[in-house]
Amino acid sequence: MLILGLDPSLSCTGWGVIRSEGARITHVANGQVPTDPKASMAQRLGLLQASLAEVIAVHQPGRAAAEEIYVNKNAQTTLKLAQARGAVLATCGTAGLAVNEHAARLVKKAVVGTGAAEKAQVQAMVKVLLPGVKIAGADAADALAVAIADAHLTRTL
Numbered sequence: 001m002l003i004l005g006l007d008p009s010l011s012c013t014g015w016g017v018i019r020s021e022g023a024r025i026t027h028v029a030n031g032q033v034p035t036d037p038k039a040s041m042a043q044r045l046g047l048l049q050a051s052l053a054e055v056i057a058v059h060q061p062g063r064a065a066a067e068e069i070y071v072n073k074n075a076q077t078t079l080k081l082a083q084a085r086g087a088v089l090a091t092c093g094t095a096g097l098a099v100n101e102h103a104a105r106l107v108k109k110a111v112v113g114t115g116a117a118e119k120a121q122v123q124a125m126v127k128v129l130l131p132g133v134k135i136a137g138a139d140a141a142d143a144l145a146v147a148i149a150d151a152h153l154t155r156t157l
Contacts, residue, residue: 004061005147010084014139020151027130030140045087065100065150110149
């Protein structure tokens with residue numbers, strides 16, 4: 001099964017596709033969708049939607065996974081994150097994909113072994129779990145971590 005992992009953000013949304021066959025996972029693709037901070041909100045969300053729709057069309061994943069939303073101290077940042085996440089979920093829904101949602105601490109625990117892992121630890125473990133992978137950036141690494149966690153967590157649920 002192909003799993004699309006997503007790290008939604010308005011400034012740069014990461015995505016990663018892995019193949020999960022039992023306990024075995026392999027890298028398929030990863031990337032990032034950056035948006036221009038000077039563009040309107042509608043343009044940024046439209047670019048995010050169109051770019052992810054293309055990823056889904058190319059890779060044909062069986063399901064998607066995303067981190068649950070978290071609340072920032074800055075309400076404006078939380079609102080923008082929620083809007084980007086809404087565009088991501090709507091794109092998946094339009095494509096007929098089920099979306100599993102996981103708390104950030106659960107993703108870190110599934111990938112690193114502790115829910116308090118730092119970003120650098122998560123990225124290092126992604127490289128260990130997907131040997132030879134060339135990661136497009138930090139947001140893509142986070143998305144791959146979400147996909148890996150989903151593969152592990154869904155198998156154990």
